[in-house]
Amino acid sequence: MPHLSSLTIVVRDYDEAIEFYTKAMDFELLEDEQRSPGKRWVRLRPRGAGEYGCAILLGKAKNDEQAAYIGRQTGGRVAFLLHVENFDAYYENLMRYDIKIARPPSVEDFGKVMVFEDLYGNLWDLIEPAQGR
Template structure:
């Protein structure tokens, strides 16, 4: 078994694609027309880090309950973790993402498990950028 996709509820497909591809550096894996269970149009949009197996399904909020969950999927906690290979890759990713306008809410720090910096995605969810040791 493996984890294939994780859903992330977003307000707008194109805004989320732009953020994850341009600012974070993910690849756009798929953007295909689809329909909701009751036949309304939607899109199947998947992004993922280069060379990664697990991707993120960008799911546009549909209805009041889902719109309320945008940016709150993890109740204000860090809920997603973007790992890089080493300290050099961490520094490069941090600087590239900052230059692209990604909001870091906590600066890089060293923890027993490695380097970490907390950032906010286009919808407001918190992520860790992490590297070992």
């Protein structure tokens, strides 16, 4: 079955990114392997997403050109949409880590949603889909 397995996020530091995504966003660390000096293969995905859930692959910027894209990979647009079953619980966890809110929570036809920034400024939609969606 074809599916997206991973999407790359350019990061400054592997360990700070792992800490953020595993704690503030409650992702599970799938792989963390040293590939060469300064390069690791690090994949995480939302806890409970299952084996076909799309993961994020952390790619450490290796030069100034790549570093310039940290937090700007999508040109200021929302980069990722994260669906959750319990918006309020997920929101509370994010707030424990002082996450920057780009658009406050609201209820739309499609569900409850807000936009927040990860530690690098990438924009994420947090969505609890409406019943039947």
